[in-house]
Amino acid sequence: MGTRDKLRREQIQNGDWTQRTPPKNRPASLDSTPQPPEVAAAPFNPLKIALRYHALGFSPIPVCGPDHQCDSPGKTPHLPGWNRYGQARPTEAEVTRLFLHHQGNIGLAVLPGQIVMDVDARSGGLATWDLLLTMGKIPDGPQAMTGGGGLHIWFRLPPDVKVKAGG
8 A cells, every 4th residue: 555545544544534645746725734643543444434424424335445456446346336325325334334344445426416526636637726726715625635646626516506427
């Protein structure tokens, strides 16, 4: 497991998944949250983390780990029919069953009324995100660092806005 993956897991384990540890060349606007020293000692516990996500209103699903041999290591759902959790959240009992013995990553299915902005660090997304922040008020949303050093930023859609899935 790489350093970035360890940091991300430790941040989530700490229960504050909005915290970020910036990679090199990260724009200053994203570096505002200091990391507490006790985070480094936290063991990875997928069940605890998935239940925390669930309690926050998200729909956690088990995905493969970063060392898995597949087309998208660390991103591939380990659950047949996983997309049903993009329509309705699993129950707490389902989350417990799904993650009790899971040691891979944790994915979050996007629910109706949510949208996720993918800020891709490899194609200039962080600079664009910084520019957007200077242009006006952008609603606050939970953020998670991606494996490529970018961000996923979650937003709730206004009730009158409809987005077609898959696009």
